[in-house]
Amino acid sequence: MERFVGTFIRWLITPVVLVLIAIGIYHLLKRLGWKHRQAMGLSLISPWIIGFLSFIAFPLVNSLFLSFTDYNLFNKPEWVGLRNYQWLFTKDIEFWPSIRLTLSYAALTLPIGVLGSLILAMLLNRKINGVGFFRTVFYLPAILPEVAVALLWRLFFNSESGLLNYILRPIFNLFNMGKPNWFGDPKFVLPAFVIMSVWGIFGTNTVVFLAALQGVPRSLYEVAELDGANFLKKFLHITVPQISPIILLQIIMGMIGALQVFTVAMFVRPTSAAGKFLNQLVYERGFTQLHMGEASAIAWVLFIIILLLTLLVFKTTPAWVYYEAEAKR
């Protein structure tokens, strides 16, 4: 039990320090002329602000700086300008394949994930018995430890005698091909990861969509039915606009999630020839090879991709996202 003592003591001291800081902030603000409740409010949220400044804002700026340096954790970071980026874009043989794999994975799984879970939620939104049961079942994949799931997939996709290749045998015979080496062949890594993600989509997304669908007023559909609207019309003109803010949220969070595959890939372990995801490269360059500068550069490339894509999605929102509050104005 000795190994827990140090951490436990520091874990007890941390909140005491945070409370003392909060009290200090309160008195400082009072002295600056803030009202009691104003000073109280800011002091209450001060733990988050401290965490944000020291573990998000500072690291964010710092990692940008590190991406322009040569740094191995032991020496001082040495400024090298754009060399890390240059190296990545022109010399690192794993970088472009990794960009391609990561982006194609996101491009394929995002629409499948959002549409698939929306359709499933619409099925569950019908007046059927046992919604609770199905909802629970479809949520299961989302709560399991990724480690267990990834190991399970690795066994399932085993090229020689995995269950998947056994189940898909008739299809392979049809196309006259052998059993695919899912995680060893660059052609099959992407499909393999897409299949894994499809299994996982019956999860959180469906529950969120189901809740959103249940919030759509029934009266809207009834009016549309009187006007003779068919299923597709009701879907496009009532369901989609009504739940569009949730769809937007799902697209953005889904995109960010899809670009950050890590744990599963680390356990499934595609061969180097088959390809790596960007986050795996960050880990390898940074923590196994100690090229912290280059790892930061990869992380920033990923960050900028996410920023650009998010902006792009937001640009399209006036065309399709419907906010009731605005419409009422």
Place this chain on the structure above:
Amino acid sequence: MENIAQRSINLKSSKKIIGKVLIYIILIMLTVIVFIPFLWMLSTALKSEADVFSWPPDWIPKPVQWNNFVDAWRTMPFTKFLQNTLFVVLLGMVAELISETIVAYGFARFDFPGKNLIFVILLSTMMLPFHVTLIPTFVIWNKLGLIGEFDPLVLRAWTAWGPFYIFLLRQFFMGIPIELDEAAEIDGSSPLQTFLYVLLPQIKPALLAIGVFTFKGYWNDFLGPLIYLGNKEKYTMNIGMYFFLGGINEAPKWNYLMAMSTLIALPVVVLFFIAQKYFIEGIAFTGIKD
């Protein structure tokens, strides 16, 4: 006339029934698809090593190897790893629940300059990819001399590092009528008493949901322990599994790995079934995902 009307009603209702049956068939098929990998995990966990890759695949292990669970557990110091995991889970969970409740209370019940801007920043941190801040964060813990300790995994929890949960709790606080606070104050209760005895009982469902979410988060975490815990004494279950899997060229012992995977999945699944109601309401409420 009547007959035709009757017939069209029959047609309509039979169409409805067919539609319903179709939906059930789809849902049941999907259920089977969800369960196949699970069953395969269990079945493999109970096989002897020679049977793992029998061709054609066998669903029923013969004979059933119950002692796989015990043998797999003994191949590595998993008892120690379990203690380590529970330590991290407990400390992280408690710190998060306390700090996030307080921060959410501040956002929900007090007004101060800059509050809305700060809240927007808080929400936007949800979109920040974890790996961007990973290296400098590692450098910070390295400077503090705490690499290899549990500290990087649990101390930050005190700074309310789960923006989703703050959001969820804030929503719950805002759902409680402010008159309740005021009535308590008129009755002479201090702000702290109001918070503890009036507001906290009201947000119990949210706290339960977040308890489950954070348990799952710390229990399932892999990247954090992977980079911060270098010493075998301090490995968590997931890191133990990573090394149990062996090197790239080693043939994994699949029956043992599946037995351990089953054991790792079990606590989360059990907890999920117990607290399902709150859990699902929690996500539905905010539209969160992890």
